[in-house]
Amino acid sequence: MKQINFHDIPPFLQDDPDEPFGLRIIIETPRGTGHKFKWDEEFGVLSLSRILRSGMVWPCDFGFIPQSLGEDGDPLDVALLTDEATFPGCLVEARLLGVIGLVKDGEVNDRLIACPTAKTAPGWKDVHKLEDISPRQLKEIEAFLKDYNTFEGSEIELTGWRPAQDAMETARAAVQRWKKQQNRKSKKPSSKKKK
Numbered sequence: 001m002k003q004i005n006f007h008d009i010p011p012f013l014q015d016d017p018d019e020p021f022g023l024r025i026i027i028e029t030p031r032g033t034g035h036k037f038k039w040d041e042e043f044g045v046l047s048l049s050r051i052l053r054s055g056m057v058w059p060c061d062f063g064f065i066p067q068s069l070g071e072d073g074d075p076l077d078v079a080l081l082t083d084e085a086t087f088p089g090c091l092v093e094a095r096l097l098g099v100i101g102l103v104k105d106g107e108v109n110d111r112l113i114a115c116p117t118a119k120t121a122p123g124w125k126d127v128h129k130l131e132d133i134s135p136r137q138l139k140e141i142e143a144f145l146k147d148y149n150t151f152e153g154s155e156i157e158l159t160g161w162r163p164a165q166d167a168m169e170t171a172r173a174a175v176q177r178w179k180k181q182q183n184r185k186s187k188k189p190s191s192k193k194k195k
Helices: 135-151 164-186
Strands: 022-029 035-040 045-051 061-064 077-080 091-104 111-116 156-163
Touching: 022 077, 077 091, 091 135, 091 164, 111 135, 111 164, 135 156, 156 164
Parallel strands: 077 111
Antiparallel strands: 022 035, 022 061, 022 091, 035 045, 061 077, 091 111, 091 156
């Protein structure tokens, strides 16, 4: 069986002019579970990262953008709104709707918000911005992010919602950060001596 390398998956849907905010997401944790899963680079598998406190479950699918590096040093996080949970490792073509500003222990750790594209989930074809989502659902995401992180011992500050354009800028910056990191890795000095 071939091992999956998520870094081989292009992050953006450049071939779809109907989705200017389109990108790909790898799901780590599906909605409704009390477990947190995380991609393990070393072993090339999803691993159990932690079990949430009793009664707490993920309000939506959570995953990351391939070929991205957030300001926290991990792939860029995305909350995916879906009608039903997907599964860990699922590749989803998604549309960015916005971003919630989050500062965790003094460091920027924003979360992008997305939904499936109309091509994969026709029921989401009219959802293009945060205002198309119910305020209650957005408050549930805010409450979860704050509760989950503070329960784990982190100090959290939510700095507000921003539009899809800001989310795409955040995603593009994270992809550029990842590319720079890959270039540095490939330019390690050679140990050969010149004669």
